[in-house]
Amino acid sequence: MTDQPFDAEERLSDANLIASRVDGGHIRDNILFFARLLRAAGLPIGPQKTVLATQAVMAAGIESPNVLYWTLHSCFVTQPSQHDIFDQAFHLFWRDPGYLEKMLSVLVPDAPGSAERQNERELSRRLREHLIGTRRTQDLGDEGLIQADARETWSGKEVLREKDFEQMAADELKLARDMIQRMTLILEEIRTRRYAPAPRGGRLDPRRILRDMSSKGPEFLMPRFKERTTKFPTLVILCDISGSMDGYARMLLHFLYAITNERDRVHTFLFGTRLTNVTRALKNKDPDVAIAKVCNDVVDWSGGTRIGQALVDFNRHWARRVLGQNATILLFTDGLDRERGDGLDQAARRLRASCRRFIWLNPLMRFDRYSPVVAGARILARHVNEIRACHNLASLQDLAEVLSANGGSSASVPVEGGMVGTFERSNHGIRG
């Protein structure tokens, strides 16, 4: 998890900071360079923040390294997940300036100082990529440095595979988008506490009545109305990307891309042996870039599944943050669990209790006589509101039906007719 405690207070004492040597003339430049380093490492830092940071450092003074650290921290860090990057960058940057150079040479495997590397905390990949990138411009031709670095960023224990998806074909994309468009039209909406003007009916809107009156004269006493607005509930998607789901992964990714970008408040997670939030990666204008990013972020493609562990992880780290507002959960999995449903019972129960609807999309449902007999599947089936098929785009279309259906608190297994119904409806729409 990224929510590391901000524990740097203790570690700071041993940092060899040169803050005391930085006088008013140079501190501006240094903050500017530091901001640029952070920006390159992916923190959203604009010029305004740099100005703010300079003001803040001037206000707080630079006598104590700790105060400098926390001053810059309050300006530049806006998410707990950015803390680690900041921490490393700070310690790199605000040490003896020669250190940065030395550090870079340490990163070269053959350099004399390579033994020291063992003691250094592993640098963030993003930060390091930037440092290496800077170095490359200074020192062209040092190709070995870059290769060695890329290799080292992988940690060894699990067998991790990257997945190379084919590019999304234009017609596929169109199909997926069309599908989502159609779905949005009939998605279930929930009423909010906000009001919007309504042409007739609803509640009286005194503000508009009075505004009309005051602009047109007291005799213009016309009733005006307002009514409650509706919105789509938050959608949380948990998608299994283990080996057994391989055949559907491509289609599902396209679906996830389309739905994440089509609507607000969609949170997307992938899991195999570990849980990854890919919402931000999927939010890219270009579907290929988005999907490439996802493939890059996720390290457990086509491995085993630990559904229980993934749900426990989700409950602990994300449920409170994303399920707050009447969320609907879509769980894409075949229910084939490497750990025979260990810990799944409790996790699924908790998940069910903290969302509005919990829908299980199971590609195995396409087989007529499928019934959940595997341990994992049996447990899941007990807790979800509904199980639906999801083996191709047509069955995803069927999802529209599920999401727009009202209520649905009892578990139901759909009949074959459900899908046909959806088709009929869309055909009818075209004809009409």
Next chain:
Amino acid sequence: MALLPKSVSETRDLLADGRYLAGEALATSVFLALKLQRPLFLEGEAGVGKTEIGKVLAEVLQRPLVRLQCYEGLDLASAAYEWNYSRQLLHIRSAEAAGENADLASIERDIYSEPYLLKRPLLQALELSSEGEAPVLLVDELDRSDEPFEAFLLELLADYQLTIPELGTIRASEAPITILTSNRTREVHDAVRRRCFYHWIDFPGAAREKAILALKVPEAPGELTRQLVAFVQSLRQLDLYKNPGIAETINWAQALTSLDCIALDPEAVDTTLGTLLKYQDDISRIRGSEAALLLEKLKSETREAAPASDAAI
């Protein structure tokens, strides 16, 4: 109205005067927010003292506290202002009755003036500021509000001003001390974060937690406080669904003290666990053998530590 602190350490002392023990990190953020007149955005688990900062600041700086509790669907009418429609209507009716021949402009001027305005917390805060009494504005649990409200808040946070179409822009001459808090039940938008100083309040370390308990529950016996803090600290390592916050520790200390406990024993822990842990899963996991095990471990640690400290003396 008290003077603002001039340095980070002064800020720390000031908060301590209000019985709030802040670490250097938090004190730095608070100092910067006060000094540069920017909002302070605090995130952290429930019960680590986010809201308390606002209250304490209001108290030690002797300023009024204006508090806005957020909830989903919170809108302008309940957060900033609303026109008093019935009074406006009455005014129009009486103007008609008096036969003041519909001088439209004057009626409009009349009904869209201050006496007809119902002021909600945000407007109150701006007004107090204009009157030279900049308050502490506490926008509590911002994550519970929805995106439209956040967007509305942007104007307020950036310029400390509020635009009422019928009346004009109301601007605070002095910025109110603004504290935003969030439990992260939803991610607050980057645009809001950008305008604020940010700090994540973490659970306190053992030493600070002990100091806080000594301050908040002075009647608790010293030995009990020591054991209790060690117990809570080790609970937080156990990966529970909801870790107990400092507020829960204080409650627990109060509960145990009122039960006349002098030291922790398994039975006392079992009966009062509900004040510390708030989820049945967590309680059933800790109650009984796990709690006894933890206590045993703590006791053996202190036994090992005790001779050493004797030797040191």
